[in-house]
Amino acid sequence: MRRLKALISYDGTNFSGYQVQPNARxxxxEVEAVLQKMHKGEVxxxxxxxxxxxxxxxxxxxxHFDSPLVIDEKAWKKALNALLPDDIRILDISYVSSDFHARFSAVKKEYRYRVLKTADHxxxxxxxxxxMSHPLNIEAVQKALAFLEGTHDFSAFCAANTEVIDxxxxxxxxxxxxxxxxxxxxxIGSGFLYNMVRILVGTLLEVGQGKRKPEEMKAVIESKSRAExxxxxxxxxxVLWKVFYE
Amino acid sequence: MRRLKALISYDGTNFSGYQVQPNARxxxxEVEAVLQKMHKGEVxxxxxxxxxxxxxxxxxxxxHFDSPLVIDEKAWKKALNALLPDDIRILDISYVSSDFHARFSAVKKEYRYRVLKTADHxxxxxxxxxxMSHPLNIEAVQKALAFLEGTHDFSAFCAANTEVIDxxxxxxxxxxxxxxxxxxxxxIGSGFLYNMVRILVGTLLEVGQGKRKPEEMKAVIESKSRAExxxxxxxxxxVLWKVFYE
Structure with missing residues (x-):
């Protein structure tokens, strides 16, 4: 058994998210189905x-995943991409040490969020x-962004139905x-809570529209309350842009 | 009754083309269904x-279409976009003279065709x-393109199942x-035959891959035969990029 690390890209449009769910794509x-095919039925x-x-x-x-197959890295990439649907692509795949873990070894992540500001969609x-055709005050958004950098309890920016404690x-x-x-x-952060980036963006867009003052970000963080x-x-x-490892 | 001219954009991915067909989107x-709704059932x-x-x-x-409704142009655009699916957008709409015809008044059209040349899709x-990850000889393609400009019988670049005579x-x-x-x-041309741009591109890509010489374009045109x-x-x-009117 050897461990493989893969860099993958996907267009999320036609997916019900990343994680396995009954009766949902x-x-x-999709990736596990392809691996199962390559491993003659083994999950x-x-x-x-x-x-x-x-x-x-x-x-x-x-x-990452573990496999008993002996194939070189180029062949892994080719085989996976040949079997995967065209909205998922393997960009890179390589053998890694068995103590590498895609989640626990990650030290930083970068997310991006795109807003189209034209009059027409x-x-x-x-x-x-x-x-969002409504004009935004970028300076106000920048002021609000400055309050976010640093180490904080981001409970206010976490979907209520999460199980994470810290x-x-x-x-x-x-x-x-x-x-x-x-x-x-x-x-770019050490990690992000469930829905955190989307709630941050939603709040920042309210600042940009003049519905909130930039300084309110501080109070929202301190409230630790999603409702704020x-x-x-x-x-x-x-878009999940990049995952950083040591 | 007054005539309206509309500039529209669509993402063709989830459509079976432009023209009405039974059991196809x-x-x-889609546009006629929205207009029918706005005209209380009238087709x-x-x-x-x-x-x-x-x-x-x-x-x-x-x-273009004719309507008995008395609405200003801004309201037309807003109403149509509110009812249309999000893969069709009205970019502009205006009242025009009743002798304007979207097809017969057009004097030129521009089509573009995008080729992605990266190793991975x-x-x-x-x-x-x-x-197309295969490297292309752009100079050869440019030489071949030069044979196309001008007035020619483009029968060789027209899908066989067409009814057009000229x-x-x-x-x-x-x-x-x-x-x-x-x-x-x-x-950019006076008009394009059925599948003409796609057959032109397909042939030019063969030139770019070295499967044909640029000079062959002349012989292909002269053959007037789709098989060539x-x-x-x-x-x-x-992409249908632009339609030009006088």
Whole structure:
């Protein structure tokens, strides 16, 4: 048995999220089905750096799994991509030490969130951005972002139905960048709670619309109450961009 | 009754093409269903500059229709976009003279065709490009493109099952442009036959791969035989970019 680490990309549009669920098309299901085929019916479990929700995309998700097959890395990539559906691609795959774990070895993650600011929506980006034609005050959003960097208890930005107990996370970078007709939020952190990026974006967009003052971010964090934060921004704008390992 | 001209955009991925067909989701069906709703059940026929095939996209398709409704242009756009599915958008709509005809008044059309030249396919562009990892000789393609400009009988580049008799068309511009990791073909012409752009691209890609010499394009045109041209490139790389009127 040797361990493999794979860098994978997926278009989340036609998936009910990453994790296996009954009667739903998920990324985990599709990848495990392909591995099972390659292993003559044997079930091979995959482990990801973390789940992604329905509609959420990945440019750089990382998974690992153990296999008894003896194939070189190029052949692994070719075989998997030949069998996978065209909305999941293996970008890279390599043998790693058996103590590597896609989730527990991760030290940082980067998520991006795309907002389309044109007057009309764009049919070609409808599954990849959140469309907001309302003008946004970028300076106010930047002020609000500054309150997020650092180590905080992010309970206020965590979906209520989570089982995680420790809600302290470190955000190393929280910024907004203009990219032509889009605004792109970038968050790099030690880890992110369930729905955290989407609730952060939803709250920051309320600041940008003038519904909240930038300074309120501090009070929202301190409240540790989900009710104090803004709406959860829709999943399709979110991309798991990169997972960092030592 | 007044005539309206609308500029529309659609993502062709989930459509069986433009034209009404039994038991198929088409752009014409969707737009006419919305117009029928707005006209309390009355059927309103729309007329496009031309059809597009299954999977083919439009950035600038033009349609016209006649309506007895008295609504201003802004309200028309808002009402239509509120009722249309999110893969069709009205970009502009205006009242025009009753002698305007989306198809017969058109004097030129521009189509673009996107080829992705990366080693791996990209999940986010799988419905919008033709992926070709084989390296292409761009200079050879450019030489071949030069044979296309001008007025020719394009029978060799027309799907065999067409009813059109006159196959003489003028191509004003036929070029290939590199755009980061993509190659984009641009064709501006007086009009295009059924599948013409896709057969042109399929043949040009064979030139780029060294399967044909650029000079062969002349002989292919002169043959007037579909069998002499290359394969029909897949629909998803094609976009109806712009329709020109006087």
């Amino acid at each position: 998920t990324i985990q299901c 091979i479990r995959i482990h990801a750096s973390g789940r992604t929700d329905a509609g959420v995309h990945a440019v750089g998700q990382v998974i 764009d049919v070609f980006r409808r599954n990849y951005v959140f469309h 809600k302290i996370r470190t955000i190393y970078k929280a910024e907004i960048v203009e990219d032509k007709d889009e605004l792109v939020f970038r968050f 934060a803004g709406k959860t921004a829709p999943g399709q704008g979110l | 088409t752009i014409q069906c 309103i026929r729309i007329h496009a500059s031309g059809r597009t095939d299954a999977g083919v996209h439009a950035v600038g398709q033009v349609i 990209d999940v986010f562009r799988r419905n919008y490009v033709f992926h 196959k003489i068309r003028t191509i004003y511009k036929a070029e290939i442009v590199e755009d980061k990791d993509e190659l984009v073909f641009r064709f 041209a290359g394969k029909t490139a897949p629909g998803q790389g094609l």
